[in-house]
Amino acid sequence: MTAEADEKQKAAMQLPLELGYGQASSRDDLLISASVAPAVELIDRWPDWLAPVVLLVGPPGAGKSHISGVWKSLSSAGDVSSAMRSGATSEHQGTAFLFEDADHEAFDETALFHLINHVRQNNGTLLITARSLPGQWGVSLADLKSRLAAATVVEIGAPDDELLEQLVFKLFADRQLDVDDRVVRYIVTRMERSLEAARGIVEAIDKLALARGRRITRALAAEVLQQHD
Structure with missing residues (x-):
């Protein structure tokens, strides 16, 4: 093979430039099947949830981030994930909040306790996503354990x-x-x-x-x- 032919073959095998394919975030973009039906119902019921705090629990890759992203767009919720981990205690603005991957990294238990109180006192809503139920998070603050125990749990499968x-x-x-x-x-x-x-x-x-x-x-x-x- 000549050097020119070799270069042409290499050029033909070069991967194309990255193109942006945005992830959909509207209710109409939710894909529905038995494995995620409870979560889709959760989205459709908002803001008339049975409890102000809802835990969306499912294994990695089940679609929690996609579902919570759709709800965040629908509700204009503020993402407090970073604030919960940094322990930020600034005054919360709004009444809808999203805390993702609660059991993935350590978070400030007092900050989450105060956020839940804010939501309850202002007729707001808080969606928390996690891979496991709160009983497995190792929460030590008794008052927070009580608040999480009162939350609605929605589980989705793989x-x-x-x-x-x-x-x-x-x-x-x-x-x-x-x-x-x-x-x-x-x-x-x-x-x-x-x-x-x-x-x-x-x-x-x-x-x-x-x-x-x-x-x-x-x-x-x-x-x-x-x-x-």
């Missing part, structure tokens, strides 16, 4: 095939790609059961197809899935 198929179709459609149903089902039955995994796999398949100038086939998808094992 994404099921129905949800993952919807998501993979949508992710390809967002990239203006028309992919055969059989290829999508092939991907879903062999991928990690998480929304983040779906996004990563679709992105990798798109890049590889563009780099090779090929349409998306089961063989190409299989190559990417093997790399994600």
Whole structure:
């Protein structure tokens, strides 16, 4: 192979430039299946929640961030995640608040206790997302334990095939790609059961197809899935 031909081959295999594919954040963008139905109902009931504080609990990759993002957009909630971890005690503005990944890092228990009191006293709402129930967080402040025990708990499971198929179709459609149903089902039955995994796999398949100038086939998808094992 000549040096010129070698350079052309390398150029053909270069991955395309990164393009921005924004994540949807409106209620109409929520994908619905049995695994997330309780959370979708939660969004639809707001602001008429049974309790001012709601805990959205589910495993990593179940879609908690996507669901909470839709609610944040709908409610114009303030994200207090950083404030809860820094212990900021400034006066809270507004009546709707979001605290994400409560059990992922340590947080200031007193700050969360005061926030919950603010929400209760001002007819507000607070959505807290976590991977586990509060009893597993190691909370030591008795008053906070009591407040969390009074919260409504909504649990969602790992994404099921129905949800993952919807998501993979949508992710390809967002990239203006028309992919055969059989290829999508092939991907879903062999991928990690998480929304983040779906996004990563679709992105990798798109890049590889563009780099090779090929349409998306089961063989190409299989190559990417093997790399994600």
